[in-house]
Amino acid sequence: MIRQTLLICFVALMFTVSNTGLAQKELGVFNTMAIGLSASTNGIGVDVATPITPHFALRGGVDFMPGIKFNTDVDVELSGEFAELYPDPTIDLEGGLGRASGNLLVNYYPFKKGTFFITAGAYFAGSKMIKIKGHSDELEEYIDKTGAAGVVVGDYTIPVDKDGNVSGGLKVFGVRPYVGLGFGHAVPQKRVGFMFELGVQFHGTPKVYTDYGDLGTAFEVTDDSFTKIIDKLTVYPVMKFRICGRLL
Numbered sequence: 001m002i003r004q005t006l007l008i009c010f011v012a013l014m015f016t017v018s019n020t021g022l023a024q025k026e027l028g029v030f031n032t033m034a035i036g037l038s039a040s041t042n043g044i045g046v047d048v049a050t051p052i053t054p055h056f057a058l059r060g061g062v063d064f065m066p067g068i069k070f071n072t073d074v075d076v077e078l079s080g081e082f083a084e085l086y087p088d089p090t091i092d093l094e095g096g097l098g099r100a101s102g103n104l105l106v107n108y109y110p111f112k113k114g115t116f117f118i119t120a121g122a123y124f125a126g127s128k129m130i131k132i133k134g135h136s137d138e139l140e141e142y143i144d145k146t147g148a149a150g151v152v153v154g155d156y157t158i159p160v161d162k163d164g165n166v167s168g169g170l171k172v173f174g175v176r177p178y179v180g181l182g183f184g185h186a187v188p189q190k191r192v193g194f195m196f197e198l199g200v201q202f203h204g205t206p207k208v209y210t211d212y213g214d215l216g217t218a219f220e221v222t223d224d225s226f227t228k229i230i231d232k233l234t235v236y237p238v239m240k241f242r243i244c245g246r247l248l
Helices: 002-027 136-142 225-232
Strands: 034-040 042-055 057-063 069-079 088-098 099-108 116-125 128-135 148-153 158-160 165-169 175-183 193-203 208-209 235-246
Touching: 034 193, 042 099, 042 235, 057 116, 069 116, 088 165, 088 175, 116 193, 136 148, 148 165, 148 225, 158 208
Parallel strands: none
Antiparallel strands: 034 042, 034 235, 042 057, 057 099, 069 088, 069 148, 088 128, 099 116, 116 175, 128 165, 148 158, 165 208, 175 193, 193 235
16 A cells, blocks of 8 residues: 555656756746857856756856967166166066956847847956066166166056066956847757857956056156057957757
8 A cells, every 4th residue: 555655756766857948948947058168259168058048048158269469679678867768778577468257148139039139248357458577687677776667558558576587568347248139049940050150258348467566657648549549449349150069
């Protein structure tokens, strides 16, 4: 009798789970998942996606921007009583753009049978967008004689420390709201699918920062064309190509 009762309960439970699964599959409520690989202006990315309802899908992933480095000689501004002894000094700077970022996005499909979607969410990353560093033995000698030196970036100078080092760059918001649109399913209806997306991250106006001391204002009036350009770069464009595979 106990065995028969347990068997009936087990069959009833399996029937209930089966019906619940069918209902979820019809609604698309977390009934399946997909893994995607992408190439975009954010770098190489990997993400996981799942449907929430027939009109909404949730995506989360990470992007890795390959390290892009550059070297350049830049002019240095001097102040102090010995400035005239060091005419037109320069310093060799090394810059880098490489960084990783995460994202959490929601796709909205206004047409139940269409692939067009609108997406919104946010990207998360370190605030340092461009990093620069350099060293000059000549400037170390000059600063040791009670002078001061700095690399001019727009309206600011990134100071050179007492050892002749300069380190700083440009930084933006660490959390960047995002909106975009595109075509393709976050979770493909077949085993493999493709997605194309265009959007923008709102990272705010890039700010000059320094790792040594405090930022100063330019020692003398300089061309502010750099500042005017930077002040307009408040968004970061995103173009993404994604291939994805359905797991369940």
